[in-house]
Amino acid sequence: MSQSISSPKAEQVVSVDVSQAKALLQSGHQYLDVRYINESLLERIQATKIVNIPYMVSTPQGREKNQDFLEQVSSLLNPADDILVGCQSGARSLNATTELLAAGYKKVRNVGGGYLAWVNHSFPINKEEPSAN
Numbered sequence: 001m002s003q004s005i006s007s008p009k010a011e012q013v014v015s016v017d018v019s020q021a022k023a024l025l026q027s028g029h030q031y032l033d034v035r036y037i038n039e040s041l042l043e044r045i046q047a048t049k050i051v052n053i054p055y056m057v058s059t060p061q062g063r064e065k066n067q068d069f070l071e072q073v074s075s076l077l078n079p080a081d082d083i084l085v086g087c088q089s090g091a092r093s094l095n096a097t098t099e100l101l102a103a104g105y106k107k108v109r110n111v112g113g114g115y116l117a118w119v120n121h122s123f124p125i126n127k128e129e130p131s132a133n
Contacts, residue, residue, distance in 0.1 A: 015112040029082040034096045046124035055096040079105045086111035
C-alpha cells in the first residue's frame with residue numbers, strides 16, 4: 001500500500017502562458033517579479049500591481065537562493081491574493097511558485113516563458129532609461 005505525500009511539486013504548479021498572464025493582469029492580478037534586481041530595474045512587463053522580490057541573490061560565493069524570499073513576499077503580498085510569478089524565462093518563477101504553494105499561497109500561478117516570452121509577443125514593457133550620471 002503506497003502513501004502519497006501532499007506537498008506541492010512542480011507538476012502541481014499551474015502555469016499560464018503570457019497571453020493568459022496579460023489578461024489576468026488586466027483583471028487585477030498582482031505580478032511578482034522574481035528576477036535579480038538588476039534584471040528588473042531597466043525593463044519589466046507593464047503591470048499595474050508589480051512587486052520585485054528576487055528568488056536568487058548574488059553572494060560572494062555566487063548566486064544562491066534568497067533565504068528571506070518567503071518573509072519578503074509575506075510582508076507585501078497576502079496568501080489569498082491572486083498572484084502571477086514571473087522571471088526572465090520561467091525557471092526561477094517555477095521554483096518560487098512551488099515554494100509559495102508549499103507556504104500556503106492558494107492562488108499563485110507561474111508565468112511560463114517569463115519576461116522573454118512577454119517581449120517575444122510584443123506585449124508592453126516599462127523601460128527605464130539609464131541615467132547619464
